Amino acid sequence: MSSLQENTFDIIFVGGGAAGSVAAGKLAAANPDLRILILEAGPHSLDVERNVQPVRYMINLLNANKEAKNFTLHISQPTEAVANRQIVFPAGRVLGGGSSVNFMVYTRASASDYDGWEKDHGNPGWGSEALIPLLKEIETYCPRTLNSTHGTSGPLKISFADGHTNVAAQFLDVVEEYDQDRRLTEDWNDFKEANAYGIWAKYINNETGRRSDTAHNFLYNQSDSNNIVIRTESRAIRVLFEGTCATGVEYVVVGQEVISKAHAAKLVVLSSGAFASPAILERSGIGSEQVLRKHGIEPLVDLPGVGENFNDHSLIFTYYSLSDEAETIDHILQGSVSELQEHVQQWRETGKGLIAHNGLNAGFKLRPSPEDRKKMGPAFEKRWNGFYALCPDKPVLVGGPVAAWTSANIPRRDGKYMNLLYCSMYPASTGSVHITSALDPYHPLNFYHGYFEDDSDLAVFQWAYKHLREVARRMPFYRGEIQDFHPAFPEGSEAACKAENMPVAPDAPKIAYSAEDDAAIDDYHRRTIKTAWHALGTCAMKPREKNGVVDSRLNVYGTKNLKVADLSICPDNVGANTYNTALAVGSKAAVLIAEDLGLKLKHVVAEQAHL
Numbered sequence: 001m002s003s004l005q006e007n008t009f010d011i012i013f014v015g016g017g018a019a020g021s022v023a024a025g026k027l028a029a030a031n032p033d034l035r036i037l038i039l040e041a042g043p044h045s046l047d048v049e050r051n052v053q054p055v056r057y058m059i060n061l062l063n064a065n066k067e068a069k070n071f072t073l074h075i076s077q078p079t080e081a082v083a084n085r086q087i088v089f090p091a092g093r094v095l096g097g098g099s100s101v102n103f104m105v106y107t108r109a110s111a112s113d114y115d116g117w118e119k120d121h122g123n124p125g126w127g128s129e130a131l132i133p134l135l136k137e138i139e140t141y142c143p144r145t146l147n148s149t150h151g152t153s154g155p156l157k158i159s160f161a162d163g164h165t166n167v168a169a170q171f172l173d174v175v176e177e178y179d180q181d182r183r184l185t186e187d188w189n190d191f192k193e194a195n196a197y198g199i200w201a202k203y204i205n206n207e208t209g210r211r212s213d214t215a216h217n218f219l220y221n222q223s224d225s226n227n228i229v230i231r232t233e234s235r236a237i238r239v240l241f242e243g244t245c246a247t248g249v250e251y252v253v254v255g256q257e258v259i260s261k262a263h264a265a266k267l268v269v270l271s272s273g274a275f276a277s278p279a280i281l282e283r284s285g286i287g288s289e290q291v292l293r294k295h296g297i298e299p300l301v302d303l304p305g306v307g308e309n310f311n312d313h314s315l316i317f318t319y320y321s322l323s324d325e326a327e328t329i330d331h332i333l334q335g336s337v338s339e340l341q342e343h344v345q346q347w348r349e350t351g352k353g354l355i356a357h358n359g360l361n362a363g364f365k366l367r368p369s370p371e372d373r374k375k376m377g378p379a380f381e382k383r384w385n386g387f388y389a390l391c392p393d394k395p396v397l398v399g400g401p402v403a404a405w406t407s408a409n410i411p412r413r414d415g416k417y418m419n420l421l422y423c424s425m426y427p428a429s430t431g432s433v434h435i436t437s438a439l440d441p442y443h444p445l446n447f448y449h450g451y452f453e454d455d456s457d458l459a460v461f462q463w464a465y466k467h468l469r470e471v472a473r474r475m476p477f478y479r480g481e482i483q484d485f486h487p488a489f490p491e492g493s494e495a496a497c498k499a500e501n502m503p504v505a506p507d508a509p510k511i512a513y514s515a516e517d518d519a520a521i522d523d524y525h526r527r528t529i530k531t532a533w534h535a536l537g538t539c540a541m542k543p544r545e546k547n548g549v550v551d552s553r554l555n556v557y558g559t560k561n562l563k564v565a566d567l568s569i570c571p572d573n574v575g576a577n578t579y580n581t582a583l584a585v586g587s588k589a590a591v592l593i594a595e596d597l598g599l600k601l602k603h604v605v606a607e608q609a610h611l
């Protein structure tokens with residue numbers, strides 16, 4: 001075989017992340033003769049402890065700045081709306097992408113999200129009726145449920161995980177009594193529920209105690225077959241074309257200066273995530289003429305939507321001190337290597353214990369009540385009437401209590417803490433991501449997040465803070481607020497935080513906030529808002545004349561043999577943490593590619609060894 005033939009594949013996937021691994025793995029499993037190349041910017045994750053041990057997620061993230069082993073850090077422009085800060089977005093950079101480093105919480109979108117993709121954005125075959133069966137097929141949902149949308153034989157195992165903590169149980173007890181507007185439910189992931197609390201399921205295999213990622217469950221479990229070639233630490237620069245037909249990819253290998261090429265006989269699929277996929281398109285001459293010419297790139301296809309429509313969920317961490325009886329995972333997240341190893345031994349032998357855990361055992365999807373909305377102001381009321389009121393399955397807020405201190409600089413090593421986190425699901429503000437260099441794939445992107453540009457987004461956080469603080473102070477474990485992670489209320493304010501405090505009775509009056517207090521809350525949110533790591537939308541699947549980048553078969557407009565298959569294709573936001581939607585996109589991409597190329601698909605079942 002000539003070296004050209006050896007380097008020619010049927011399909012090249014650029015990015016072996018959450019969506020890319022599913023699409024590539026599904027196609028490879030059913031078509032032994034199909035030659036697939038995966039170019040992945042990050043390293044392998046096969047049996048790597050930091051990727052397979054669930055509890056490591058926070059240790060990895062806390063070290064993202066120092067080591068950046070598994071993350072690409074995208075740093076935003078400073079904006080006034082977030083107190084002139086630059087926000088850092090760490091995107092997964094490892095085989096499995098976000099699925100190998102994420103928090104593993106299992107949250108599914110609302111049926112109306114996908115129905116909107118189909119009906120409002122003109123994408124037949126992308127509605128909930130088509131996507132739910134695909135999502136069902138790839139999971140084995142272990143908790144007890146009567147909900148028929150869950151799968152029973154797919155490779156990704158979903159469980160409540162071992163090592164429940166009493167913090168979550170207490171949180172759920174309190175909301176059951178305190179929050180009569182909403183209810184507790186056994187399963188808040190049926191694509192319909194938007195206003196309830198419950199146990200938060202996780203992408204954790206409850207037999208092995210390992211993370212349910214896409215690399216181990218769609219790629220490494222097929223390592224006996226020869227039809228997938230994975231080149232890690234290989235970062236795509238741009239797509240190669242003959243005319244407007246994609247024929248391959250140019251890339252660089254970490255530590256090498258030479259530019260390599262790989263050829264695709266049938267298809268190139270960009271699955272590099274919502275930051276890198278639009279950047280690769282722009283470096284390939286596909287994007288807004290204005291952006292391309294600014295960097296000396298000759299436009300191949302004028303597609304002004306590339307890199308626009310950046311959507312995310314922004315997030316706030318609020319910390320509370322807890323009493324000594326609270327079971328937290330602080331000693332693992334903040335502990336020494338030897339403390340961690342004690343638990344690792346148990347995990348290796350039994351797959352159980354706190355290593356097999358993420359400390360997030362309770363969660364919620366919430367919508368404000370009519371009474372809440374009265375206090376949220378006209379900007380949110382407008383947003384409510386024009387958006388949320390029409391879709392009762394869309395949550396405004398998602399979050400939950402983490403039984404741990406999850407930031408740097410824990411106040412006391414022997415302390416017990418709860419991080420009550422909340423993120424808004426459909427911020428009205430959107431942003432953009434564009435290249436700043438024609439050919440350098442390492443060059444930082446011009447990233448504008450748009451957080452809090454719309455006042456309705458700030459109102460959501462103010463409501464969330466007040467509501468969740470009332471829940472926290474009713475928990476018997478509550479012992480006060482950690483001031484740096486709460487608003488700086490004016491001196492003498494009744495709302496002032498107390499570092500040491502005791503819980504109040506369930507029927508205690510709510511804290512009264514003055515206009516100055518509200519301003520302090522808004523100020524706090526502007527100063528501390530961060531990403532929830534849910535970037536999407538930057539190569540939107542919409543009609544071309546509406547700034548679309550791909551059509552409903554994921555083909556990039558104006559090109560041949562080039563698709564995008566990752567969260568960048570989402571035309572709109574979804575009301576959930578986004579791993580599940582990435583799985584939907586990967587599965588649907590496999591179906592479309594199989595149809596286009598006359599290939600087969602079959603149900604992928606993971607090998608025990610790599611579970």
Ligand SMILES: Cc1cc2nc3c(=O)[nH]c(=O)nc-3n(C[C@H](O)[C@H](O)[C@H](O)COP(=O)(O)OP(=O)(O)OC[C@H]3O[C@@H](n4cnc5c(N)ncnc54)[C@H](O)[C@@H]3O)c2cc1C
Pocket residue numbers: 014015016017018019020039040041042061090091092093094095096097098099101102103104105106107234235236237271272273274276277280441532533534535565566567568576577578579580582
């Ligand atoms: C820290 C963190 C926590 C999260 N927590 C949760 C959670 O608990 N629950 C949940 O549902 N979702 C969570 N998410 C979100 C979820 O993991 C992502 O939405 C999902 O992984 C996105 O899938 P994707 O396929 O679009 O992109 P990714 O999974 O990011 O995959 C893109 C891949 O492309 C590779 N790549 C990038 N550029 C190039 C290039 N130039 N050449 C070659 N390869 C390239 C990357 O290395 C990566 O592997 C989290 C994400 C992060 C980062």
